[in-house]
Amino acid sequence: MKELLSGNEAVARGVYEAGVKLAAAYPGTPSTEILETLAARYRSVYSQWSPNEKVAFEVGIGASLGGARTLVAMKHVGVNVAADPLMTFAYTGVNGGFVLVSADDPEMHSSQNEQDNRYLARFAQIPFLEPADSQEAKEMVKLAYDISEEFDTPVMLRLTTRISHTKGIVELNDPITPEEKKFKKDPAKYVMVPANAKVRHKIVVERLEKLRDHSENTPLNYAELNGSKVGIITGGVAYQYAREVAPDFDYFKIGFGNPLPLQKITDFVNAHETVLVVEELEPYYEEQLKAVGLKVEGKKFFGKLGELSPYRVALGMKEAGVVAEISHPEIDAESLFPRPPVLCPGCPHRGVFMALRKLKVAVTGDIGCYTLGTLKPLNALDTCICMGASIGSAIGMEKVQGAEKGVVAVIGDSTFFHSGITGLLDAVYNQSNVTVMILDNRATAMTGGQEHPGTGRTLMGEKVSHVDIPTLVKAMGVKNVREVDAYNYKETLAVIEEEIAREGPSVILTSRPCVLMPKRIMDEPYVVDLELCNGCSACFRISCPAIAAATETNKYGHPKAVIDPTLCTGCTLCAQICPEECIILKSQFVKA
Amino acid sequence: MSENKFDILIVGVGGQGVLLASEIISAVALRAGFDVKKSEVHGMSQRGGVVTSHVKIADKVYSPTIAQGQADIIMAFEQAEGLRAINWMKKDGIAIISRTTLIPAIVTSSKELHYPEDPIAAAKAKAAKVISVDADDIARELGNPRVVNTILLGVASNYLPFSVADWTEAMKSKIKERFVEINLTAFERGRSIKLDTVKA
Numbered sequence: 001m002k003e004l005l006s007g008n009e010a011v012a013r014g015v016y017e018a019g020v021k022l023a024a025a026y027p028g029t030p031s032t033e034i035l036e037t038l039a040a041r042y043r044s045v046y047s048q049w050s051p052n053e054k055v056a057f058e059v060g061i062g063a064s065l066g067g068a069r070t071l072v073a074m075k076h077v078g079v080n081v082a083a084d085p086l087m088t089f090a091y092t093g094v095n096g097g098f099v100l101v102s103a104d105d106p107e108m109h110s111s112q113n114e115q116d117n118r119y120l121a122r123f124a125q126i127p128f129l130e131p132a133d134s135q136e137a138k139e140m141v142k143l144a145y146d147i148s149e150e151f152d153t154p155v156m157l158r159l160t161t162r163i164s165h166t167k168g169i170v171e172l173n174d175p176i177t178p179e180e181k182k183f184k185k186d187p188a189k190y191v192m193v194p195a196n197a198k199v200r201h202k203i204v205v206e207r208l209e210k211l212r213d214h215s216e217n218t219p220l221n222y223a224e225l226n227g228s229k230v231g232i233i234t235g236g237v238a239y240q241y242a243r244e245v246a247p248d249f250d251y252f253k254i255g256f257g258n259p260l261p262l263q264k265i266t267d268f269v270n271a272h273e274t275v276l277v278v279e280e281l282e283p284y285y286e287e288q289l290k291a292v293g294l295k296v297e298g299k300k301f302f303g304k305l306g307e308l309s310p311y312r313v314a315l316g317m318k319e320a321g322v323v324a325e326i327s328h329p330e331i332d333a334e335s336l337f338p339r340p341p342v343l344c345p346g347c348p349h350r351g352v353f354m355a356l357r358k359l360k361v362a363v364t365g366d367i368g369c370y371t372l373g374t375l376k377p378l379n380a381l382d383t384c385i386c387m388g389a390s391i392g393s394a395i396g397m398e399k400v401q402g403a404e405k406g407v408v409a410v411i412g413d414s415t416f417f418h419s420g421i422t423g424l425l426d427a428v429y430n431q432s433n434v435t436v437m438i439l440d441n442r443a444t445a446m447t448g449g450q451e452h453p454g455t456g457r458t459l460m461g462e463k464v465s466h467v468d469i470p471t472l473v474k475a476m477g478v479k480n481v482r483e484v485d486a487y488n489y490k491e492t493l494a495v496i497e498e499e500i501a502r503e504g505p506s507v508i509l510t511s512r513p514c515v516l517m518p519k520r521i522m523d524e525p526y527v528v529d530l531e532l533c534n535g536c537s538a539c540f541r542i543s544c545p546a547i548a549a550a551t552e553t554n555k556y557g558h559p560k561a562v563i564d565p566t567l568c569t570g571c572t573l574c575a576q577i578c579p580e581e582c583i584i585l586k587s588q589f590v591k592a
Numbered sequence: 593m594s595e596n597k598f599d600i601l602i603v604g605v606g607g608q609g610v611l612l613a614s615e616i617i618s619a620v621a622l623r624a625g626f627d628v629k630k631s632e633v634h635g636m637s638q639r640g641g642v643v644t645s646h647v648k649i650a651d652k653v654y655s656p657t658i659a660q661g662q663a664d665i666i667m668a669f670e671q672a673e674g675l676r677a678i679n680w681m682k683k684d685g686i687a688i689i690s691r692t693t694l695i696p697a698i699v700t701s702s703k704e705l706h707y708p709e710d711p712i713a714a715a716k717a718k719a720a721k722v723i724s725v726d727a728d729d730i731a732r733e734l735g736n737p738r739v740v741n742t743i744l745l746g747v748a749s750n751y752l753p754f755s756v757a758d759w760t761e762a763m764k765s766k767i768k769e770r771f772v773e774i775n776l777t778a779f780e781r782g783r784s785i786k787l788d789t790v791k792a
Contacts, residue, residue: 004622004630109633133629133656166631166656167618237656244654310659329661330683331718336676337705339605339696341639372639377701540701545640549700559700566737 005170007163010134011073011101012037013170014141016045019178021068021096023047024056026418027447028075029110030164031103035073036450039459044175045071049450049459052387052418053078057085057100064098064154065190067181069145073101076117077386081419083120086154090124091200092190093152093207096181097145102128103159106280107307110446112367112384114306116281121156121258125204127211128156128257129220130236134168140255143220145178151207151214158257160280162237162307212259220255223268230322231272233265233285233296238308242278245314246323260288269294276301276320280308343372345546346521346569348512349439351486352410353380354542354573355493361406361500362397366390366420368412369446370439377541387415391423394434406500409436413469414444414452421476427505428477435499435506439486440469441514449517473507480506487512489576515569523570526563527589532582533560539574539583547574596626598649598752599658603677604669605694606640609741612766613667614645616745620754620762621649631656640696642673649752665751667744669727670694671711678715686787687719688747690727690740723747723787730781736771739778746782756783 005013011034015023023045025035038047050056053074060072074082079102086100102120105111121128129144131137137159144155188196215221228250232242235254243251252268254260269275269289277286277298286298301316302308314326343350353373356363357380365371365381366389374381383393394409401407411420416438427434444450451457456466470481480502484495492510499506515521528539528550535554539547539561546567549559563574565586575583600617604610614630621628632645646657660680666687668674674689681687689712699705708714712724725747727740742763749759760776767775 002622004618004628161633162631162656165633166629168629168653168656169622169627240654240656245659309657310655311661314659327659327661329679331661331679331681333679334675334708334714334718336672337696337699337707339640339642339673340698341606341641342697344639369639376698537701540697543697543701545697547697547700548695 001172002169003172004167005134005138006033006165006167007131007134007137007159008033008103008165009037010138010170011141011157011159012042013172014138015071016042017138017173017175018097018142018145019069019176020045020071020145022060022063023071023073024050024059025073026050026053026056026078027444027450028078028103029447030105030159030161031073031075031078031101032447032450033164034101035459039461043460047459049452051453053081054085057082057089060098061085061089064094064096066096066183068096069178070096070098071101072099074103075111076102076104076115077111077113079117079120081387086120086124088192088197089154090126091192091197091204093203094148094154095183097148097178098154099141099144099148099157100154101157101159103161103164104281105161107161109161112386114281116284117156117158118257118284119282121158125208126154126156126258127151128158129255130158130257131163131255132236132239132253133163134166134170136255137163138170140220147214151211153207153211158236160237208259215256215259215261216263218256221261221264222253223264224251224253226250229273231268231275232278233268233275233289234278235285236280238278238280238313241308241310241313245310245326246317249322254285257284260285262288262292265289266292266294269296274320274322276317276322278302278308278313278316340375341372342375342543342545343369344515345544345567346515346571348441348486348510348515349373350542350544350571351489351492351573352437352439352510353378354489354577355496356380356408356410358493359406359496359500361408364390364394364397364407364409366409366411366415367446368415370410370412373410375543378543381410388419388423391420391427391434391436394436395423395427395430395432398432398434407434408496408500409434411436411438412445413438413440413442413454416469417453417467421472424473424478424505424507425476432505433503435496435508437496437508437510438469439510441510441512443514443517445514445517449514469509478505478507480504481509482506483509483511485512486510487571487573489573521569525565525568525570525586526572526575526583527565527586528561528563529582529584529589530560530562532580534580535560536579537561538577538579542574542577544574596651598665599663600647600649600665600667600748601658601663601677601680602645602647602667603673604643605673606643608643608669609738610643610645610669613741613745614647615766616762617647617748617752619765620758621647623758623762624754627651627653629653629656642676644677665748667748669740669744672708675708675711675715678718681719684720686721686723686751687715688723688725688744689715690725690744692728692740721787723785725782725785731778734774734778734781736774739775742775742778743782746779747785749779749783750786
């Protein structure tokens with residue numbers, strides 16, 4: 001049977017077909033749909049969201065040692081969080097097959113950096129496989145489990161956004177039942193104290209040599225010969241771009257990328273006049289090929305930044321002199337206003353950023369929808385580094401510049417569970433005068449509203465008790481814990497002001513749920529009384545997508561405001577800040 | 593349009609149904625026995641940002657994204673987004689643009705940024721085959737503002753090699769049952785709009 005599946009859905013299908021027993025992950029674009037698909041369609045695989053990628057990885061280690069085929073999945077920066085267990089699990093090796101999916105995000109469609117995790121696989125000295133479409137993604141998952149078990153190693157499956165989020169045709173197969181295994185006590189293999197780890201490190205080095213042989217022989221690394229003098233070495237989605245723009249060249253496609261099949265590639269290079277390396281992001285292949293003296297070029301023509309595309313690859317080939325003419329776009333681009341993502345109408349984060357903007361304090365930010373608080377016209381978030389960084393960096397900033405200027409950390413509920421708790425412990429322990437705002441909207445909103453320890457539900461839909469954040473932070477020793485309704489602008493502003501002035505760390509929790517998930521919130525909309533509106537534009541500056549410029553203008557020619565009733569959720573914020581009090585409930589307006 | 597290759601770029605703003613439209617085109621291409629790839633970016637784009645979906649249909653598809661300047665058809669659910677995407681199209685490609693206007697808060701609250709006066713006229717100045725569709729009006733007339741995407745699919749269907757029966761089946765497989773009827777009507781309305789039926 002054939003089906004159109006995204007790369008992520010195909011990975012989930014491969015996991016199911018490979019007889020995997022457990023999958024654990026933390027949501028992160030572009031990896032999220034792997035676990036969502038497992039939970040929705042393949043219930044024979046126990047799947048769970050963990051609070052962060054490190055825990056997910058460790059849950060996976062336990063499952064593998066317990067004898068089960070195991071999947072852990074995360075976005076590229078999530079692997080940084082899980083790097084600690086990864087580096088040493090590479091030493092112990094597995095029992096049941098273990099696959100780590102790293103979904104990289106070239107172009108940073110929804111990420112803070114575009115690191116190339118092929119290097120992390122090499123750093124950990126584990127093999128990685130890289131598919132070029134959905135069909136390969138599914139097949140490679142199954143091969144990855146065989147490799148993991150044959151060579152006793154975790155295996156990385158490296159995806160990129162265009163693989164994860166492209167749908168293509170996939171042939172489905174029936175699932176297999178892998179050999180039943182149990183946990184066997186083996187401290188020399190699994191207890192990484194120095195004496196044991198020294199032995200295991202030697203095994204890792206020897207394993208890498210065996211994997212090198214495998215890389216030379218696996219059908220995942222192959223040449224496609226068309227009798228051309230030009231050879232292209234490529235892998236992943238870059239293969240597809242190159243193959244489309246230059247179908248007549250010879251190709252060496254790398255599907256098994258660590259260690260590289262250097263002998264096979266050397267033969268390929270020697271058989272061609274010109275050889276180019278087409279790879280996205282870093283010169284991972286190119287550097288290794290140049291290091292063994294092969295005459296290849298790549299980054300010089302194709303660049304290291306962002307995503308490749310058919311056009312970029314064509315331009316690079318022209319610059320390299322292997323193609324004479326390429327087709328350029330015939331229509332000039334139009335330079336237009338930007339349309340960045342914005343906080344939704346009714347988003348409970350909006351009132352928080354309006355207050356923080358007013359107070360002109362330093363705001364250390366975190367990863368989530370609320371990172372959008374940095375954009376114009378809110379301009380109220382000053383840093384964003386990684387999951388959980390808001391609290392630690394607020395502490396450091398407050399220590400050097402003093403509390404009187406005010407330092408506020410903003411962090412979402414899921415991010416707080418992920419890696420904010422330890423930051424807050426630091427604030428308590430080191431007596432920091434920071435104000436930590438936990439924007440608790442009861443969802444992992446940015447990635448699509450996934451469950452987490454605070455929602456009271458699991459990925460597979462089980463009802464569980466939820467972690468109560470006020471109880472948790474009080475138990476950690478925070479004495480000043482306040483809750484505010486972020487739809488109440490004056491209250492929010494006053495509470496933040498009070499807590500900034502207070503000695504010791506404060507926590508302010510906002511309580512309104514996400515307007516989209518789990519339930520779409522739509523209360524009675526508000527309207528603008530255009531007779532009273534004087535076009536002051538105060539409501540434009542709260543950056544609500546429901547508020548637009550009316551065709552009517554004031555005497556200076558500035559537009560008055562109009563509210564789209566299909567978008568307005570009735571959150572009341574604009575009505576609260578309108579100096580003319582001309583934003584009123586729709587039903588009241590009709591009466592008047 | 594070369595014989596067996598159809599590169600379709602669908603653009604709009606988060607929440608307008610870009611992804612459903614590309615799902616339906618992919619499903620109809622699969623039914624008709626073509627190779628198909630459809631690529632889009634999730635995440636940030638859900639929050640009112642630009643949403644772009646690439647659908648590639650051919651006997652064998654390699655790149656998941658369309659090469660700049662190679663799109664055979666552009667479907668735009670918002671007129672400024674249609675103009676923004678116009679350089680992705682081949683010079684003789686077809687742009688189907690809804691007259692929908694969505695001005696983002698970043699423009700409304702700014703003195704420097706402006707929404708173009710007439711994006712469709714600007715698109716027509718650049719490309720020969722631009723079909724402007726009053727999709728919002730038609731949708732309102734049909735009683736559901738959310739069928740703009742199927743109206744545009746109907747227009748696009750005139751330039752794609754699939755039967756109405758295949759389109760109907762594809763829509764039935766992707767649209768919730770109680771909305772199927774109105775979407776089929778919207779599709780039919782769109783199908784009556786062609787390049788030569790639109791006034792310049």
